[in-house]
Amino acid sequence: MAKSVENRALKKGAWSPEEDKKLIAYIKRYGIWNWAEMAKPAGLQRSGKSCRLRWVNYLRPGIKHGNFTKEEEETIIDLHEKLGNRSFHVQVVSSSGQIMVELNRWSVIASKLPGRTDNEIKNHWHAHLSKRLKYDLNSLPDMSDAEIDQYSSFETNPPPTIVPNALISESSAATSTNSLPSSSSNPKQ
DNA sequence: AAGTCATACAACCGCCGGAAT
DNA sequence: TATTCCGGCGGTTGTATGACT
Numbered sequence A: 001m002a003k004s005v006e007n008r009a010l011k012k013g014a015w016s017p018e019e020d021k022k023l024i025a026y027i028k029r030y031g032i033w034n035w036a037e038m039a040k041p042a043g044l045q046r047s048g049k050s051c052r053l054r055w056v057n058y059l060r061p062g063i064k065h066g067n068f069t070k071e072e073e074e075t076i077i078d079l080h081e082k083l084g085n086r087s088f089h090v091q092v093v094s095s096s097g098q099i100m101v102e103l104n105r106w107s108v109i110a111s112k113l114p115g116r117t118d119n120e121i122k123n124h125w126h127a128h129l130s131k132r133l134k135y136d137l138n139s140l141p142d143m144s145d146a147e148i149d150q151y152s153s154f155e156t157n158p159p160p161t162i163v164p165n166a167l168i169s170e171s172s173a174a175t176s177t178n179s180l181p182s183s184s185s186n187p188k189q
Numbered sequence B: 001a002a003g004t005c006a007t008a009c010a011a012c013c014g015c016c017g018g019a020a021t
Numbered sequence C: 001t002a003t004t005c006c007g008g009c010g011g012t013t014g015t016a017t018g019a020c021t
Helices: A018-032 A048-059 A070-082 A105-112 A120-140 A145-151 A168-174
Strands: A087-094 A097-104 A166-168
Touching: A018 A048, A048 A120, A070 A105, A070 A120, A105 A120
Parallel strands: A087 A166
Antiparallel strands: A087 A097
16 A cells, blocks of 8 residues: 655654644544544644644643652552553453453553653653662662572562453543552552 | 753654554 | 554653753
8 A cells, every 4th residue: 555644854853833733723623533644634744643642742632741749650650560561451341242452551550640641651750760769779788699599589480460351341441540450469569 | 151961851763453455 | 364554652862951060
């Protein structure tokens, strides 16, 4: 199939207020139907991916900007610890039966923080929280490699991962707010 | 005041999975 | 069944801004 979008002369970099207005106006009028095709009639020389990212992360209604609260940071750290793997699956009960839905780490965390986007959480994690955890680990008492080997059982007892088959309702899956296994199911707790 | 460095944030790239054909 | 496209994600990069010397 031929590429449906002309990739030449696509604009990159920061979005201007005019571009934002164009995208918002187009989506208000026609809705989201195909990111790759929408940019051109919207008057934007942007890739579909760029438009989608801009909308999802900044222009979409309800997006919260600004500093993360302590509670939000704790939520991120807690969930990041639980969702160590890239993704997991949940079973969703729909009228047509059970279907499996894949949820990804950052989007799961974002679903727990209304108004926050996965990209914003990811950036905040890399910029702040990962470093903070790193420093916390560095503040642990000194142990030699031999001591670490002696007391660790990583080979036979790897860190726990999420048990994927949490049974959730369709309505809760839509917001993903109740789609995580409870913390009590995590052996680390 | 100017230059340098560190930090924060916006955006891009590459990849993958699902849907459509 | 195979192929192609689109949406979405994680990781990474680029740039603006502030702090420091």
